[in-house]
Amino acid sequence: MAQPTVEDVAREANVSRQTVSNVINTPSIxxxxxxxxxxxxxxxxxxxxxxxxxxxxxxxxxxxGVRLDPIRNGISGAMLDHFxxxxxxxxxxxxxxxLLFTAASPEDEIEQIRSLHEGADVDAFVLTATxxxxxxxxxxxxxxxxxxxxxxxxxxxDMDDPKxxxxxxDGRQGIKDATVRxxxxxxxxxxxxxxxRPSGTGDDRRRGWEEAMRERLGASEAELAALSVESYDGxxxxxxxxxxxxRSGELPDALVCASDSLALGxxxxxxxxxxxxxxxxxxxxxxxxxxxxxSSIDQVLNRVAVATFELLLGREGNSIVVRGPDAGExxxxxxxxxxxxxxxxxxxYGTTTTQRxxxxxxxxxxxxxx
Amino acid sequence: MAQPTVEDVAREANVSRQTVSNVINTPSIxxxxxxxxxxxxxxxxxxxxxxxxxxxxxxxxxxxGVRLDPIRNGISGAMLDHFxxxxxxxxxxxxxxxLLFTAASPEDEIEQIRSLHEGADVDAFVLTATxxxxxxxxxxxxxxxxxxxxxxxxxxxDMDDPKxxxxxxDGRQGIKDATVRxxxxxxxxxxxxxxxRPSGTGDDRRRGWEEAMRERLGASEAELAALSVESYDGxxxxxxxxxxxxRSGELPDALVCASDSLALGxxxxxxxxxxxxxxxxxxxxxxxxxxxxxSSIDQVLNRVAVATFELLLGREGNSIVVRGPDAGExxxxxxxxxxxxxxxxxxxYGTTTTQRxxxxxxxxxxxxxx
DNA sequence: CCAAATAATTTGATCGATCAAATTCTGAGT
DNA sequence: ACTCAGAATTTGATCGATCAAATTATTTGG
Numbered sequence: 001m002a003q004p005t006v007e008d009v010a011r012e013a014n015v016s017r018q019t020v021s022n023v024i025n026t027p028s029i030x031x032x033x034x035x036x037x038x039x040x041x042x043x044x045x046x047x048x049x050x051x052x053x054x055x056x057x058x059x060x061x062x063x064x065g066v067r068l069d070p071i072r073n074g075i076s077g078a079m080l081d082h083f084x085x086x087x088x089x090x091x092x093x094x095x096x097x098x099l100l101f102t103a104a105s106p107e108d109e110i111e112q113i114r115s116l117h118e119g120a121d122v123d124a125f126v127l128t129a130t131x132x133x134x135x136x137x138x139x140x141x142x143x144x145x146x147x148x149x150x151x152x153x154x155x156x157x158d159m160d161d162p163k164x165x166x167x168x169x170d171g172r173q174g175i176k177d178a179t180v181r182x183x184x185x186x187x188x189x190x191x192x193x194x195x196x197r198p199s200g201t202g203d204d205r206r207r208g209w210e211e212a213m214r215e216r217l218g219a220s221e222a223e224l225a226a227l228s229v230e231s232y233d234g235x236x237x238x239x240x241x242x243x244x245x246x247r248s249g250e251l252p253d254a255l256v257c258a259s260d261s262l263a264l265g266x267x268x269x270x271x272x273x274x275x276x277x278x279x280x281x282x283x284x285x286x287x288x289x290x291x292x293x294x295s296s297i298d299q300v301l302n303r304v305a306v307a308t309f310e311l312l313l314g315r316e317g318n319s320i321v322v323r324g325p326d327a328g329e330x331x332x333x334x335x336x337x338x339x340x341x342x343x344x345x346x347x348x349y350g351t352t353t354t355q356r357x358x359x360x361x362x363x364x365x366x367x368x369x370x
Numbered sequence: 371m372a373q374p375t376v377e378d379v380a381r382e383a384n385v386s387r388q389t390v391s392n393v394i395n396t397p398s399i400x401x402x403x404x405x406x407x408x409x410x411x412x413x414x415x416x417x418x419x420x421x422x423x424x425x426x427x428x429x430x431x432x433x434x435g436v437r438l439d440p441i442r443n444g445i446s447g448a449m450l451d452h453f454x455x456x457x458x459x460x461x462x463x464x465x466x467x468x469l470l471f472t473a474a475s476p477e478d479e480i481e482q483i484r485s486l487h488e489g490a491d492v493d494a495f496v497l498t499a500t501x502x503x504x505x506x507x508x509x510x511x512x513x514x515x516x517x518x519x520x521x522x523x524x525x526x527x528d529m530d531d532p533k534x535x536x537x538x539x540d541g542r543q544g545i546k547d548a549t550v551r552x553x554x555x556x557x558x559x560x561x562x563x564x565x566x567r568p569s570g571t572g573d574d575r576r577r578g579w580e581e582a583m584r585e586r587l588g589a590s591e592a593e594l595a596a597l598s599v600e601s602y603d604g605x606x607x608x609x610x611x612x613x614x615x616x617r618s619g620e621l622p623d624a625l626v627c628a629s630d631s632l633a634l635g636x637x638x639x640x641x642x643x644x645x646x647x648x649x650x651x652x653x654x655x656x657x658x659x660x661x662x663x664x665s666s667i668d669q670v671l672n673r674v675a676v677a678t679f680e681l682l683l684g685r686e687g688n689s690i691v692v693r694g695p696d697a698g699e700x701x702x703x704x705x706x707x708x709x710x711x712x713x714x715x716x717x718x719y720g721t722t723t724t725q726r727x728x729x730x731x732x733x734x735x736x737x738x739x740x
Numbered sequence: 741c742c743a744a745a746t747a748a749t750t751t752g753a754t755c756g757a758t759c760a761a762a763t764t765c766t767g768a769g770t
Numbered sequence: 771a772c773t774c775a776g777a778a779t780t781t782g783a784t785c786g787a788t789c790a791a792a793t794t795a796t797t798t799g800g
Contacts, residue, residue: 003488005786016750021788031748048488052425053786056755061422068455081451085438088470100458100468118373118418120756235661261661288658291605291631375756386780391758401778423756426785490786 004045013041024049055120060319062096064312065113065122067103069129080128083150086305087126094309110139117145123320124312126150130166132200137164144322148308152331154200162330163323167307171201171283174297174336175208175256178281181338182254183216187279190217191252192228193242193262205258205283226250231262238265239272246273254279260286263294285339298337307332374415382411394419425490430689432466434682435483435492437473439499450498453520456675457496464679480509487515493690494682496520500536502570507534514692518678522701524570532700533693537677541571541653544667544706545578545626548651551708552624553586557649560587561622562598563612563632575628575653596620601632608635609642616643624649630656633664655709668707677702 010017015038022030023038030038041047055061066087069080088098099122103109113136116122124146127136132155140147141163148165158164182190192209195202206228213219219227227250231241242255242265255270255278257263263282270278282289285298312320315328323330376387383390385408392400393408400408411417425431436457439450458468469492473479483506486492494516497506502525510517511533518535528534552560562579565572576598583589589597597620601611612625612635625640625648627633633652640648652659655668682690685698693700 003490003786006788007786017786018751018788019749022749025788029748034748046488048485050426050786051489051491052422052431053755054788055422056420056426056757057786057788059755068451068458081438081454084451084470085472088438088472092472098470100454100470102455102458102462115418118416119421120373121421236663264661291634293606373756376758377756387756388758388781389779392779395758399778404778420756423785424758426787427756427758429785 003050004047005050006047008045009038009041009047012045013038059120061121061123063099063122064091064096065099065101065116065125067109067112067127068100083128083301083304086302087308089302090305090309094313106135110136113140113145114143117143124148126308132158146312146320146322148311150304150308152200160331165311165323165330167304167311167332167334169299169304170333170335171205172208172211173333174283174338175205175258176212177208177336177338178256178295178297179209179212180216181340182256182279182281183212185254185279187254188217189227189252189254191245191255192224192257193238193245193255193266194228194230194258195233195262196230202258209256227252231265233259233261235261235265235268238262239269240265242266242269243273246270246275252278255281257282260284260289260294260296263296264288264292267292267294281338289339289341293341295338295340298339300334300337303334307334373420374417375420376417378415379408379411379417382415383408429490431491431493433469433492434461434466435469435471435486435495437479437482437497438470453498453671453674456671457678459672460675460679464683476505480506483510483515484513487513494518496678502528516682516690516692518681520674520678522570530701535681535693535700537674537681537702537704539669539674540703540705541575541667542578542581543703544653544708545575545628546582547578547706548626548665548667548708549579549582550586551710552626552649552651553582555624555649557624558587559597559621559623561615561625562594563608563615563625563627563636564598564600565603565628565632566600572628579626597622601635603629603631605631605635605638608632609638610635612636612639613642616640616645622648625651627652630654630659630664630666633666634658634662637662637664651708659709660711663711665708665710668709670704670707673704677704 006017006020009020013020013034015034019030019034020038020042023035023042027035064087066084068084084098084100091098099116101112101116103112113122113125125140125148127134127147127149128151130137130149130151130153132153134153137147137149137153137158139145148167150167152166152168153159153161153164179190190209190213192206194206197203197206209228210219210224213224213227229241229245231238238257238261245252246269255263255266257266257280260282263280266280270276270280280294282294282296285296288294289296311329311332314321314323376390379390380387383404385404389400389404390408390412393405393412397405434457436454438454454468454470461468469486471482471486473482483492483495495510495518497504497517497519498521500507500519500521500523502523504523507517507519507523507528509515518537520537522536522538523529523531523534549560560579560583562576564576567573579598580589580594583594583597599611599615601608608627608631615622616639625633625636627636627650630652633650636650640646640650650664652664652666655666658664659666681699681702684691684693
């Protein structure tokens with residue numbers, strides 16, 4: 001069962017094969033009667049372009065390469081799944097697609113990138129988990145390969161580099177918004193649970209908390225120091241750190257956390273200390289946050305994906321090309337959204353008022369019999 | 371900067387272009403001296419095959435299509451991320467690759483499948499979240515498109531259909547293993563927390579619990595009924611259901627749960643009831659299970675991915691083709707692995723003995739400054 | 741009506757790799 | 771030295787779509 005080609009359609013519609021191509025790609029230059037005739041033949045034959053042929057002829061693959069990070073990254077790991085999904089949707093809307101690859105090391109990743117690029121299989125890459133001095137980025141820039149990173153480089157010399165396109169979540173603004181909300185709701189001692197410094201992202205988010213506390217409560221440096229703790233990004237680590245904080249007597253009346261892992265740890269520690277009504281806000285809006293009723297800051301990954309494509313495609317918006325130094329916008333900060341959940345979703349606090357929700361209709365490996 | 375072609379290599383090595391192709395694809399038919407000369411030219415020029423050209427000529431894409439499910443599926447959602455990663459690794463090992471697509475509905479999914487198949491962009495599909503009477507599968511079989519499902523169809527008429535290839539986790543065996551382990555560790559009243567019946571997967575897993583209880587403890591039907599509860603797959607739902615169970619006086623001395631969501635809910639209920647040492651085992655080995663120290667049954671998704679490719683490639687193992695009715699193995703059950711975690715990882719229980727673990731080195735959007 | 745300009749369509753060629761048949765080379769046997 | 775068979779290499783062609791130039795058809799203005 002071979003697929004029909006442009007030649008088959010041309011024969012059926014009694015036109016040239018190039019007219020078939022014109023009907024599909026530049027229909028405005030085709031006479032209406034001819035257009036109708038060809039479209040009818042396309043429908044009758046069920047014709048679809050062979051995409052490998054198109055890619056070969058057009059010298060572009062319309063494909064974005066994304067590495068699927070193998071590291072099970074605690075409860076935040078699902079975020080990449082969500083981001084990849086958003087990218088895939090946005091690619092589809094632009095007649096493009098996402099190709100996944102894996103790599104065992106940074107060197108392997110560069111090799112995979114080279115292979116995909118030189119095999120004409122990928123036009124551009126979207127990178128995550130970036131770092132200052134990242135070798136991948138140096139290679140991509142040196143070899144004129146289009147790319148966007150999700151995340152800022154945080155170095156003095158590379159944040160404004162127009163060759164390094166990046167999209168990031170404005171964590172400072174998101175945490176500031178959350179802190180302001182808690183203060184507007186009556187909190188007077190909002191605590192901060194963050195990662196050990198220095199951390200580009202972590203410190204940026206902490207700045208949001210500091211700004212809100214200073215602007216809204218006139219908090220002093222000493223007060224800020226007393227209300228903040230640092231923990232590695234694990235639930236048990238955060239539980240221990242926040243438990244220490246709560247035992248120390250410097251009781252916060254709300255907590256803002258740099259991640260949902262920290263927030264879950266804080267929730268467990270607060271519950272164990274009997275502080276069952278302590279408002280806690282995390283960051284990432286992971287499935288766990290949703291499952292246990294944690295308020296959290298959502299990364300609005302769909303908007304990140306849109307911005308990623310807008311940067312990649314540049315002003316003209318129709319094709320991926322290497323960006324010149326003055327080719328327009330290179331960086332985009334996205335303001336995240338605060339998702340509030342009500343305390344009566346928190347059975348940890350001993351409440352018994354839960355509504356029965358709809359059954360989970362799907363699990364990727366579960367089936368329902370009809 | 372155009373990439374070198376076979377013609378360039380041929381000119382450099384003073385051979386024909388077909389000899390260049392032979393060196394790459396069937397090196398055993400090339401004379402050693404010629405082989406060396408061509409390989410040297412390939413290396414000097416940095417030549418790589420153009421994969422669109424290869425696909426067009428070979429009439430195969432070497433690509434597997436996978437739909438990325440958009441539904442945030444509670445704490446189990448990260449499993450698809452992990453499965454896609456395993457598939458991508460196995461594809462890479464076979465010089466194949468995984469192409470993602472999204473779809474807004476089952477009808478849209480069939481249309482995307484059709485488009486990818488007819489555009490010669492995907493040779494075969496891997497489907498998840500399957501159901502008896504699934505329209506996707508009917509379409510794929512009718513149109514002779516190769517596919518494998520991760521999950522059994524569970525219908526009387528389709529479980530053994532050789533045209534419907536499937537790989538699944540042996541949930542019955544996994545739960546049986548977990549229950550046996552708890553019994554061997556001294557439990558006499560192992561409780562079951564499962565999903566409402568009927569559910570193909572859920573009932574299969576429950577059977578494992580029943581068998582272990584009967585064979586090892588001689589449990590009666592009445593005892594089994596008294597020790598089992600059903601809950602929708604959500605943390606708060608499970609918490610409520612297990613709390614009721616624990617209040618009813620039929621105290622289990624251990625719990626086996628159909629999923630990690632149910633297990634987390636059970637953990638919260640047990641903690642609230644002061645049963646801080648109640649052994650609980652979940653299913654899926656999600657990041658949450660790991661984060662809070664839950665024992666869980668791991669789906670060994672890498673082995674699922676291997677099996678998926680073995681079924682797709684069939685006995686010859688070199689190319690994807692539609693399977694004939696007697697073309698060999700069509701189904702594969704994979705025995706999952708029990709992952710035990712020690713109770714001292716559970717700060718929920720008020721223990722204070724936690725080791726400080728290594729810092730979380732990566733989050734997909736976090737950067738480290740050097 | 742004719743000529744020029746524009747619109748519409750067609751023809752020639754290309755993209756880069758591999759299939760398949762033809763040709764050349766090499767070694768062994770007589 | 772010659773012949774034959776098998777190995778090695780080359781040549782002709784193909785895959786299916788689109789680029790780009792050439793040709794044809796149509797419209798407009800004098």
